[in-house]
Amino acid sequence: MCTKYIKHGTIFWVINMNKSMYSLMLMDDVVKEVDKYAYLHNTNRSNLINQILAEYLHVSTPEMISKEIFGFIGELIDEEIFQIVNSTTSGNLAIKSSLEYKYRPTIKYNIELYRSFADDIGTLSVSFRTQSPALLKDLAVFFEYWIGIEEHYSDAKMYYPSAGGKFVRGVRLSGDYSNREISEEISNYILMFDEILKNFLSGSYRTYQDIAKDYQRLRDYYHLEI
Secondary structure, X not given: OEEEEEEOOEEEEEEEEOOEEEEEEEOHHHHHHHHHHHHHOOOOHHHHHHHHHHHHHOOOOHHHHHHHHHHHHHHHOOOOOEEEEOOOOOOEEEEEEEOOOOOOOEEEEEEEEOOOOOOEEEEEEEEEEOOOHHHHHHHHHHHHHXXXXXXXXXXXXXXXXXXXXXXXXXXXXXXXXXXXXXXXXXXXXXXXXXXHHHHHHOOOOOOHHHHHHHHHHHHHHHOOOO
């Protein structure tokens, strides 16, 4: 929240952040340039000033943490399989992958990181661009299988928020993890999910137990805690 007062050409800002109040006095010319820069970078005035001060004072902000984690994910994700999509917000990253299916529909993994981390650090949602009734039916079956497998075989804390047809998985990590380790957990989970989903759609699995075995194998291979 930002409240602006103008008096004799001087702008006074009262910024409400974490239930604290701060004030700044800035020159009009400085504010004009701040507004231009904020507009070009799809942010707002108060957030931009917060970022500038944090960088200057070497203080980590949620935006900086998200940017670093997403940067690591970009390095880890296989560019031959996935495409990083530039996000319009600092706390989100989208990754696309193509399915070996008629008309090659795309699957999109959207990662949202919260501004503060506890056990819950964000969500991973999976959505599709397809109008194929057959594919939508297969995906519904796969999601049902996947949730059942995770609830049975995984020791990780997890939950599945309602998302109007999309698959959404809460991302939880208990303990201390570096930004690099968080990015590895998320990247490897996406790699596992993508591989098993494509194997399922191609008919590689004969039974539910085959999917579960592959899930366990890949989870152990990637040493997933997520």
